[in-house]
């Protein structure tokens with residue numbers, strides 16, 4: 001019964017290849033301000049902010065980095081203080097021990113292999129300690145060279161609800177999205193889903209009646 005309802009809903013909205021273009025266009029018009037919420041002024045600040053944002057909110061990270069970036073201006077600064085001091089300085093982002101360790105490991109590698117600069121290739125970024133694929137994807141996209149599609153909790157939920165993937169694993173979802181989303185949109189696509197997920201397609205109670213893509217969504221409740 002439930003399965004036939006899902007099949008019927010999928011038939012009603014049509015193939016995902018035909019829906020993805022209009023979905024992107026409408027969400028882009030609706031969330032013209034969709035962009036990364038982290039605040040940074042350099043590639044290094046971007047990398048550090050994204051690393052600190054694991055398991056916490058962007059608002060919280062911005063609060064911490066406002067002070068942090070006054071004190072730590074280059075990779076050497078993160079290595080010039082005892083680890084405990086760095087832990088104290090990032091304490092409020094949570095998981096401060098692992099994050100401090102990852103930051104110091106990353107700064108060491110940046111200095112040893114990249115002349116202190118942040119690389120933009122995904123395969124180089126994922127070599128940095130504490131930088132997983134999602135972090136690397138966010139950094140590469142913000143550096144203007146997206147090589148994958150960021151899949152966070154919002155992107156995962158919305159891709160599933162919109163019938164763009166049937167997968168649950170972020171790596172497989174990303175693969176599905178890469179086949180579907182035009183390359184030129186890889187950078188902005190996650191931002192659009194993230195902002196739509198925060199404002200409209202909320203986890204517990206999606207506001208389908210107010211949603212600009214409800215006629216293209218097999219999970220619409222209206």
Ligand code: SF4
Nearest residue numbers: 201206208211214217
């Ligand atoms: S129609 Fe509902 S479930 Fe589908 S994307 Fe919009 S808010 Fe989410």
